[in-house]
Amino acid sequence: MSNYTAIREWADEKTADKTRIIVGLGTCGIAAGGNKILEAVEKTLANNDDIKAEVVSVGCIGICYKEPLLDIEIPGQPRLSYGSVTAKDTREIIQNIFLDSKYEHKKTLATINDEAFAEIPSWKEIPFFAPQERRVLRNCGFIDPEKIEDYIANDGYLGLSRALLDMTPAAVVEETLKAGLRGRGGAGFPAGRKWSIAADNINAYKEENPDSDSFGYIICNADEGDPGAFMNRSVLEGDPHSVIEGMTIAGYAIGASYGYIYCRAEYPLAIERLKLALDQAREKNLLGKNILGTEFSFDLKLKEGAGAFVCGEETALIASVEGLRGMPMPRPPYPAQAGLWEVPTIINNVETLNNIPVILAKGADSWAEKGTEKSKGTKTFALTGKVENTGLIEVELGMSLREVIYDIGGGIPDGKEFKAAQTGGPSGGCLPASMLDLTIDYEALAKAGSIMGSGGLVIMDESTCMVDVARYFLTFTQAESCGKCVPCRLGTKRMLEILTRITEGKGKIEDIALLEELAPSIRDSSLCGLGQSAPNPVLTTLRYFRDEYEAHILEGRCPAGQCKALITYTIDEVDCTGCTVCARACPVDAISGAKKELHIIDTDICTRCDTCRQVCNFDAVLVA
Amino acid sequence: MINLKIDNKKIEVPDGSTVLDAARAANVYIPTLCDDPLLEPFGACRMCIVEIEGHRGLPTSCSTPATEGMEVKTYSSTIEVNRRTTMNLMLSDHPLDCQHCVANMKCDLQYVAGYVGVREQPYEGETRSYEKDRSNPFYVRDLDKCILCGKCVRACDELQGRQAISFGYRGFETKITTPFDLPMWDSTCESCGRCVDVCPTAALYDKSAEKNGLAMEETRTTCPYCGVGCGLIIETRNDKIVGVRGDRENSVNEGHTCVKGRYGWEYVQHEDRVKKPRVRRYLLEGGSKPKSARESEDNPLWDWVETSWEEALNITAESLHQIKKEHGSDSIGFMTSAKCLNEENYLMNKLARQVVGTNSIDHCARL
Numbered sequence: 009m010s011n012y013t014a015i016r017e018w019a020d021e022k023t024a025d026k027t028r029i030i031v032g033l034g035t036c037g038i039a040a041g042g043n044k045i046l047e048a049v050e051k052t053l054a055n056n057d058d059i060k061a062e063v064v065s066v067g068c069i070g071i072c073y074k075e076p077l078l079d080i081e082i083p084g085q086p087r088l089s090y091g092s093v094t095a096k097d098t099r100e101i102i103q104n105i106f107l108d109s110k111y112e113h114k115k116t117l118a119t120i121n122d123e124a125f126a127e128i129p130s131w132k133e134i135p136f137f138a139p140q141e142r143r144v145l146r147n148c149g150f151i152d153p154e155k156i157e158d159y160i161a162n163d164g165y166l167g168l169s170r171a172l173l174d175m176t177p178a179a180v181v182e183e184t185l186k187a188g189l190r191g192r193g194g195a196g197f198p199a200g201r202k203w204s205i206a207a208d209n210i211n212a213y214k215e216e217n218p219d220s221d222s223f224g225y226i227i228c229n230a231d232e233g234d235p236g237a238f239m240n241r242s243v244l245e246g247d248p249h250s251v252i253e254g255m256t257i258a259g260y261a262i263g264a265s266y267g268y269i270y271c272r273a274e275y276p277l278a279i280e281r282l283k284l285a286l287d288q289a290r291e292k293n294l295l296g297k298n299i300l301g302t303e304f305s306f307d308l309k310l311k312e313g314a315g316a317f318v319c320g321e322e323t324a325l326i327a328s329v330e331g332l333r334g335m336p337m338p339r340p341p342y343p344a345q346a347g348l349w350e351v352p353t354i355i356n357n358v359e360t361l362n363n364i365p366v367i368l369a370k371g372a373d374s375w376a377e378k379g380t381e382k383s384k385g386t387k388t389f390a391l392t393g394k395v396e397n398t399g400l401i402e403v404e405l406g407m408s409l410r411e412v413i414y415d416i417g418g419g420i421p422d423g424k425e426f427k428a429a430q431t432g433g434p435s436g437g438c439l440p441a442s443m444l445d446l447t448i449d450y451e452a453l454a455k456a457g458s459i460m461g462s463g464g465l466v467i468m469d470e471s472t473c474m475v476d477v478a479r480y481f482l483t484f485t486q487a488e489s490c491g492k493c494v495p496c497r498l499g500t501k502r503m504l505e506i507l508t509r510i511t512e513g514k515g516k517i518e519d520i521a522l523l524e525e526l527a528p529s530i531r532d533s534s535l536c537g538l539g540q541s542a543p544n545p546v547l548t549t550l551r552y553f554r555d556e557y558e559a560h561i562l563e564g565r566c567p568a569g570q571c572k573a574l575i576t577y578t579i580d581e582v583d584c585t586g587c588t589v590c591a592r593a594c595p596v597d598a599i600s601g602a603k604k605e606l607h608i609i610d611t612d613i614c615t616r617c618d619t620c621r622q623v624c625n626f627d628a629v630l631v632a
Numbered sequence: 633m634i635n636l637k638i639d640n641k642k643i644e645v646p647d648g649s650t651v652l653d654a655a656r657a658a659n660v661y662i663p664t665l666c667d668d669p670l671l672e673p674f675g676a677c678r679m680c681i682v683e684i685e686g687h688r689g690l691p692t693s694c695s696t697p698a699t700e701g702m703e704v705k706t707y708s709s710t711i712e713v714n715r716r717t718t719m720n721l722m723l724s725d726h727p728l729d730c731q732h733c734v735a736n737m738k739c740d741l742q743y744v745a746g747y748v749g750v751r752e753q754p755y756e757g758e759t760r761s762y763e764k765d766r767s768n769p770f771y772v773r774d775l776d777k778c779i780l781c782g783k784c785v786r787a788c789d790e791l792q793g794r795q796a797i798s799f800g801y802r803g804f805e806t807k808i809t810t811p812f813d814l815p816m817w818d819s820t821c822e823s824c825g826r827c828v829d830v831c832p833t834a835a836l837y838d839k840s841a842e843k844n845g846l847a848m849e850e851t852r853t854t855c856p857y858c859g860v861g862c863g864l865i866i867e868t869r870n871d872k873i874v875g876v877r878g879d880r881e882n883s884v885n886e887g888h889t890c891v892k893g894r895y896g897w898e899y900v901q902h903e904d905r906v907k908k909p910r911v912r913r914y915l916l917e918g919g920s921k922p923k924s925a926r927e928s929e930d931n932p933l934w935d936w937v938e939t940s941w942e943e944a945l946n947i948t949a950e951s952l953h954q955i956k957k958e959h960g961s962d963s964i965g966f967m968t969s970a971k972c973l974n975e976e977n978y979l980m981n982k983l984a985r986q987v988v989g990t991n992s993i994d995h996c997a998r999l
């Protein structure tokens with residue numbers, strides 16, 4: 009019996025046939041009040057001695073807009089999920105199920121199973137889940153991230169055992185190459201290729217420096233600095249062992265015996281769970297000396313980053329791990345040649361590493377069945393903005409934007425029109441309605457002027473001003489520029505100033521030409537990816553929404569009605585009933601008019617706070 | 633050795649050379665603002681961009697290693713357009729008062745802007761404005777003129793090993809600063825002046841430069857302060873020293889100096905400086921030595937009087953003889969100096985042991 013079989017049997021036994029009451033306690037669940045639900049569960053159990061169930065908290069299952077979530081799992085029955093529950097709901101649901109075998113409740117969501125149950129639909133019938141393909145998120149929301157046995161019982165560390173017990177390091181690299189997995193951190197560089205270059209460099213380094221303490225490093229990039237992105241956080245909070253396993257396999261493949269997880273300090277829960285998972289893995293000899301009884305030894309250290317976007321860039325990240333200021337360095341030398349402490353180093357994203365155990369456990373061919381010719385597998389996205397259903401989703405690469413936004417996302421709320429989808433966060437671009445049928449893959453997104461990025465997906469509707477969106481992203485990149493190189497430090501500053509004056513109604517028509525001159529030059533002259541990609545929001549909005557720029561500059565008009573300097577509030581002569589509500593609500597007394605008579609806004613005094621429009625019961629306040 | 637082509641010129645350079653090194657060897661000018669042959673490549677100013685056959689984009693020549701068979705182009709319209717935009721950006725946040733500037737006519741930024749051919753400022757916007765830091769007695773930090781090339785930071789770290797300064801803050805607010813953003817004088821700076829030496833603008837300049845125009849002559853010499861013997865270049869104008877810097881060609885110090893060598897030169901032309909030997913009047917003109925401090929006060933016999941070397945040495949030799957005769961050799965001790973040459977110290981040793989006959993000889997560096 010191999011060491012793995014023994015661990016697996018232990019885990020299966022520990023997790024078998026449990027009745028579980030599951031509460032979603034990812035950061036999203038906690039923010040929605042998940043801890044109150046956990047309390048309610050415990051209180052209900054304390055008050056009902058006959059109900060025997062284990063209480064489990066899990067990471068994010070993705071359907072964030074329905075948090076807090078409460079799930080009940082009874083052996084022999086599909087797991088049932090209830091959404092937006094209150095403490096009262098919690099008590100009712102538990103008592104109904106366990107005391108009366110009554111499963112329907114007004115907060116019923118679905119079964120987390122392909123089968124419906126007792127009139128509760130399968131989650132495959134829920135539009136949010138139906139088109140999704142959960143592979144990266146295979147364990148998120150299913151296992152207790154604080155229990156290694158839960159992970160192992162779900163095929164955890166199976167990939168590692170295959171790699172260590174049945175394969176040579178070169179064969180592991182080969183398998184990863186064959187899968188065609190591309191880096192999920194943004195640039196999409198094939199993971200197998202990166203590993204094979206590193207493996208060669210590490211061998212060469214070993215020959216040249218036989219006395220060195222270390223011959224190579226693997227670093228997991230868990231910096232996740234894009235505003236609005238939380239894919240990596242969810243994986244770390246919900247399934248930390250998958251990343252540890254992926255890193256250990258990577259270490260074996262390239263010949264590194266040490267690794268770092270670089271995680272932003274703003275992710276306290278992820279850090280806590282990672283620390284726990286590291287201890288558990290060491291205890292089970294899945295990390296440390298002679299892993300699973302083999303010759304291979306490997307260990308990991310957690311390094312907390314201070315939350316700078318630029319520290320996600322590889323060379324800056326390495327500097328930060330070394331204790332220096334996170335500032336990018338020109339390449340070559342590439343980290344795979346001379347990285348951390350000048351030793352060959354590879355850096356992979358959380359999600360890249362999370363895919364590795366599956367590739368090894370199931371085989372590259374089976375893994376590569378999903379996806380397109382050049383973009384294999386699935387990708388997670390943080391779907392946010394103006395869509396009905398926001399949350400963490402995972403789709404097969406090659407799905408169209410339309411499917412993601414309208415099927416999974418449920419379309420645009422309040423009957424508004426879709427205007428743009430922004431992928432790749434501040435480094436990406438804004439894609440217009442005419443591109444809704446674009447497939448989500450590395451090449452198609454790049455061709456459209458955006459990037460896959462790490463998975464930010466922001467949906468905008470007709471009320472979004474695209475000049476203002478570009479300004480927003482530039483505010484971020486300018487503040488996060490490390491300040492080292494001129495095109496980025498000063499180029500983003502000047503672009504931001506130009507965009508700001510356009511949104512303030514002070515733009516000149518030459519400003520468009522200035523932006524068109526600056527943006528490509530910053531892209532081509534900057535030292536690192538931050539500066540090189542910072543112009544993307546400007547370039548794409550200029551390409552697809554040029555008319556909005558022109559409306560601001562030439563007509564002094566913000567078509568989306570967002571830019572305060574360019575809009576005026578008036579009261580409609582016909583609709584105004586003279587109810588005086590607006591006049592009383594206006595914080596600056598800009599509205600005059602006698603009772604039952606037409607009210608008038610003094611546009612010189614009006615600060616465009618929008619209060620009057622919101623309080624008017626007759627839709628008489630107009631914005632233009 | 634590596635063989636490559638710069639603008640179709642064949643050139644052979646040693647292993648480890650960068651593309652910029654190769655261009656310099658081939659006598660091809662590439663503008664640079666953050667490069668210094670003594671410092672590690674940094675890649676901040678983006679002036680030195682080139683095109684390389686088979687490479688993507690516009691690599692910076694200062695940081696790209698030269699490789700066998702490489703074909704490099706140092707000019708093209710793409711290079712020039714991007715370089716001009718970068719230079720325009722740099723100058724959009726730089727006070728253009730060259731005529732009033734201490735760096736006028738010796739400023740790298742001025743030269744490279746001239747090379748690029750900047751004729752207008754299309755990107756007007758906010759400019760940085762800081763108080764000048766005059767806390768260091770020898771140099772001034774004027775961050776308004778700083779282009780954040782990082783040379784000072786690297787010089788202090790890589791050459792002086794002091795790490796007194798680094799980059800602080802982010803984005804437009806980025807600046808060179810000390811730990812906790814304290815004034816220079818409260819940092820660990822040793823006033824070696826290396827950062828001032830490498831600064832391509834007037835963001836760091838010697839206080840002495842405020843009073844003087846350009847130096848018109850330069851003299852290579854050796855620092856008189858200690859036995860290391862650093863090579864110095866003395867900058868003069870009308871026979872007056874206006875500045876001193878380390879001599880990069882000198883293999884002893886490769887341009888490096890300590891605070892004394894670089895900044896301790898004002899004594900040279902100080903009015904109080906003693907330039908001829910002096911003795912007390914009573915030794916020259918006869919009369920007896922005052923016996924107490926009170927007796928020597930306002931006593932003309934106690935005045936210092938200039939004399940010739942010969943006279944002064946004669947008096948010294950005679951007095952030593954006298955003391956030796958009266959009190960014995962060991963009543964005399966010798967103190968030499970780090971400022972003397974080895975040969976001078978050797979002779980002093982001979983004088984003490986062989987001539988006077990004492991072992992009491994020591995050296996100021998022992999203190």
Ligand SMILES: Cc1cc2nc3c(=O)[nH]c(=O)nc-3n(C[C@H](O)[C@H](O)[C@H](O)COP(=O)(O)O)c2cc1C
Pocket residue numbers: 190191192193194195196197199229230231232233234317318319320321322355356357358360361462536537538
């Ligand atoms: C400014 C900047 C920020 C980045 N931030 C991240 C990040 O937060 N997480 C990440 O995995 N990669 C980030 N990257 C990309 C990484 O530098 C690197 O390409 C990636 O981690 C490689 O892993 P992969 O090949 O598995 O994708 C960033 C790049 C840049 C230029």
Ligand code: SF4
Pocket residue numbers: 318335336488489490491492493494496497534535536537538539540
């Ligand atoms: S591009 Fe921006 S973030 Fe990157 S090195 Fe230059 S200044 Fe720093």
Ligand code: SF4
Pocket residue numbers: 577593594595596597598599609613614615616617618619620621
């Ligand atoms: S928008 Fe605000 S400030 Fe203007 S009139 Fe309405 S309530 Fe008053």
Ligand code: SF4
Pocket residue numbers: 726727728729730731733734735736737739740741742777833834835
């Ligand atoms: S630092 Fe150079 S470019 Fe700047 S004002 Fe002085 S001389 Fe002119």
Ligand code: SF4
Pocket residue numbers: 784787788792794795796797820821822823824825826827828
């Ligand atoms: S004078 Fe010398 S020690 Fe002081 S900051 Fe400059 S380089 Fe560093």
Ligand code: SF4
Pocket residue numbers: 777778779780781782783784785808827830831832833835836
């Ligand atoms: S002070 Fe001078 S050397 Fe230092 S970064 Fe600024 S311009 Fe460069």
Ligand code: FES
Pocket residue numbers: 663664665666667674675676677678679680681692693694695
């Ligand atoms: S000299 Fe190469 S980037 Fe400054």
